[in-house]
Amino acid sequence: MTTTESTDISEPTTTEEFDVLIVGAGISGVGGAYHLTKQSPDTSFVVLEGLDSFGGTWWMHRYPGIRSDSDLHTFGYRFKPWTGDPIATAPEIIEYMGEVIEENDLAQYIRYNHRVNSAQWSSDDNRWTIDATRTDTGEAKRFTSNFLWMCQGYYRHSEGYTPDWLGMDRFEGPIVHPQTWPEDLDYAGKKVVVIGSGATTATVVPAIAADCEHVTVLQRSPTFFRPGRNKDDLAETLRELDVDEEWIHEIVRRKILHDQAIFTDRSFNEPEKVRQELLDGIRPLLGPDYDIETHFTPRYRPWRQRIAFVPDGDLFKGITAGKASMVTDEIKTFTERGILLKSGAELEADIILTATGFNMCVLGDVEFEIDGKPLVFSDTVTYRGMMFTGVPNMLWIFGYFRASWTLRSELLADFVCRLLKHMADTGSKRVDVALRPEDEDMELLSWIDPENFNPGYLMRAMPILPKRGDKREWQHTQDYWREKDEIPAIDLTGSEFVYG
Numbered sequence: 001m002t003t004t005e006s007t008d009i010s011e012p013t014t015t016e017e018f019d020v021l022i023v024g025a026g027i028s029g030v031g032g033a034y035h036l037t038k039q040s041p042d043t044s045f046v047v048l049e050g051l052d053s054f055g056g057t058w059w060m061h062r063y064p065g066i067r068s069d070s071d072l073h074t075f076g077y078r079f080k081p082w083t084g085d086p087i088a089t090a091p092e093i094i095e096y097m098g099e100v101i102e103e104n105d106l107a108q109y110i111r112y113n114h115r116v117n118s119a120q121w122s123s124d125d126n127r128w129t130i131d132a133t134r135t136d137t138g139e140a141k142r143f144t145s146n147f148l149w150m151c152q153g154y155y156r157h158s159e160g161y162t163p164d165w166l167g168m169d170r171f172e173g174p175i176v177h178p179q180t181w182p183e184d185l186d187y188a189g190k191k192v193v194v195i196g197s198g199a200t201t202a203t204v205v206p207a208i209a210a211d212c213e214h215v216t217v218l219q220r221s222p223t224f225f226r227p228g229r230n231k232d233d234l235a236e237t238l239r240e241l242d243v244d245e246e247w248i249h250e251i252v253r254r255k256i257l258h259d260q261a262i263f264t265d266r267s268f269n270e271p272e273k274v275r276q277e278l279l280d281g282i283r284p285l286l287g288p289d290y291d292i293e294t295h296f297t298p299r300y301r302p303w304r305q306r307i308a309f310v311p312d313g314d315l316f317k318g319i320t321a322g323k324a325s326m327v328t329d330e331i332k333t334f335t336e337r338g339i340l341l342k343s344g345a346e347l348e349a350d351i352i353l354t355a356t357g358f359n360m361c362v363l364g365d366v367e368f369e370i371d372g373k374p375l376v377f378s379d380t381v382t383y384r385g386m387m388f389t390g391v392p393n394m395l396w397i398f399g400y401f402r403a404s405w406t407l408r409s410e411l412l413a414d415f416v417c418r419l420l421k422h423m424a425d426t427g428s429k430r431v432d433v434a435l436r437p438e439d440e441d442m443e444l445l446s447w448i449d450p451e452n453f454n455p456g457y458l459m460r461a462m463p464i465l466p467k468r469g470d471k472r473e474w475q476h477t478q479d480y481w482r483e484k485d486e487i488p489a490i491d492l493t494g495s496e497f498v499y500g
Ligand SMILES: Cc1cc2nc3c(=O)[nH]c(=O)nc-3n(C[C@H](O)[C@H](O)[C@H](O)COP(=O)(O)OP(=O)(O)OC[C@H]3O[C@@H](n4cnc5c(N)ncnc54)[C@H](O)[C@@H]3O)c2cc1C
Pocket: 023, 024, 025, 026, 027, 028, 029, 048, 049, 050, 051, 054, 055, 056, 057, 058, 061, 067, 068, 069, 070, 071, 075, 114, 115, 116, 117, 151, 152, 153, 154, 155, 157, 200, 363, 364, 365, 366, 397, 399, 400, 403, 404, 405, 406
């Protein structure tokens, strides 16, 4: 790293120069830092993080019960064994990441409270200039780097998505989005309505139901849930046999990925069978008289949206205990005391939680310019969901929906390290991806096929996301099981890579 002084006080006072700049210290950015130090030890780099600590999703979400819905053998890094229960709380994930940072001396690379505002590429210098603001002091900071590694996640961290319902201003109690949970929210003895039935609802309802007078989950349409024990039988057996944790982690990862591959295939090839199995899984937990048809039978094929795991069936225990209930209906208007539904029924509430999802954002809302021209990401075509035509020396981490995010962030970390080495070996300072002659007539499509996966936040964001082509190279396929072989085998001398 080198530092140069500027005398212009309206500008940042210094410019720090690195080979690589990582944006974000969540699971992807911290993993990226680890892999750079191991696989590319001569590379100078810095990680800029807007928050005051590491963890990203797991640091900023503070609602009661916040936990993963993936198992930590696959959501955890491949290089650090996970030794706890498969589904982990946010504090457990933060502790694990803290150990990764400490054990590998990564803290020296991370700058907290550094919010990145803009990134400008100069083809004359083959460098990015990154402007950031210190969120604690307001100080402007400038960095340059040859390569930009965007690990900023996929949703806007400042606020979640809340639809604009009629009469919201009439409601006299608090309306809270779980993403911005007030520390002092007092729900004890209160009537709470939770709008939405995704993974957040499955988490927050069991965590608060016992303390509330009652929790009503209001959903427009049902979601698939998958109850299961929060223990891994194979891991338990291997521990009884005194097998090393490194081995257990690797074996259990393989077993889980093997089972998930079968389940994912089956949900495409025999969706009705899988649907029945999922429904049969919850039936015994809700009892014979429960109206599963209305409240737990989705209209979509399994896996077209994320399937929420319910550890130890805790969501269903709240329902059978009478502390929580499901309502499947639509909102007509909010009222002073609750919500009036289209059916004419009224839900009384002291507090309304809007578990209605995220606002997706493309590359952390950072303003990008290429050689002085603002970059419109929706005009670009993605190379495997990680690079973009016309955007040199930049890679975006966007993980999987049907498998753990970290599986892809580590595959792509290996790819970045391999690409940097290839560039160093060939004396290249710049790499672009470009459509090849054989791609010229390729149909350009929206980022993801809604037939494949269609949660609301993705559908809302389609107009701002880059385009995909109809060949695998030009898509984020969401298919870990093929990408685990395809990405390491990418031919860096292929004509889709243009070096300079
Ligand atoms: C509640 C919840 C539960 C989830 N559970 C799972 C799960 O069980 N399994 C799974 O696979 N996925 C899950 N996901 C998806 C999850 O976001 C990812 O798995 C993963 O944690 C993302 O890691 P990341 O490091 O890529 O991004 P994030 O965790 O989003 O971290 C990005 C970091 O970048 C920083 N940042 C963003 N923009 C800027 C900027 N302009 N300047 C500086 N810093 C910036 C942010 O402050 C943040 O710290 C969940 C998501 C949510 C919201």
